[in-house]
Amino acid sequence: ELVLDCFELACQAREIDMRASPYDLADLGYPPIRIENADGRREYASEQRKLSEYAQPLRAGLLEHFRRIKQAAGKDCVSTR
Numbered sequence: 001e002l003v004l005d006c007f008e009l010a011c012q013a014r015e016i017d018m019r020a021s022p023y024d025l026a027d028l029g030y031p032p033i034r035i036e037n038a039d040g041r042r043e044y045a046s047e048q049r050k051l052s053e054y055a056q057p058l059r060a061g062l063l064e065h066f067r068r069i070k071q072a073a074g075k076d077c078v079s080t081r
Contacts, residue, residue: 002062006058009051009054009055009058012051012054016033016047019031019032019033020032020033020035020040033047
């Protein structure tokens with residue numbers, strides 16, 4: 001479930017990037033975020049903040065899983081700095 005949630009986050013991030021690109025993808029269902037003006041930059045920043053908030057528990061979940069893997073593998077496992 002966590003991996004699927006992370007994949008969904010990656011898809012959402014990619015969608016925002018595509019919408020903010022110089023290419024008009026509206027016909028494909030991706031209305032543009034017009035970052036060349038102040039309103040567009042605010043919209044883009046808002047979308048980025050939403051992604052960041054959604055990502056926080058996913059990061060924590062991934063770190064917890066990696067800690068468990070490291071613990072199960074013993075101290076010879078790769079560092080999780």
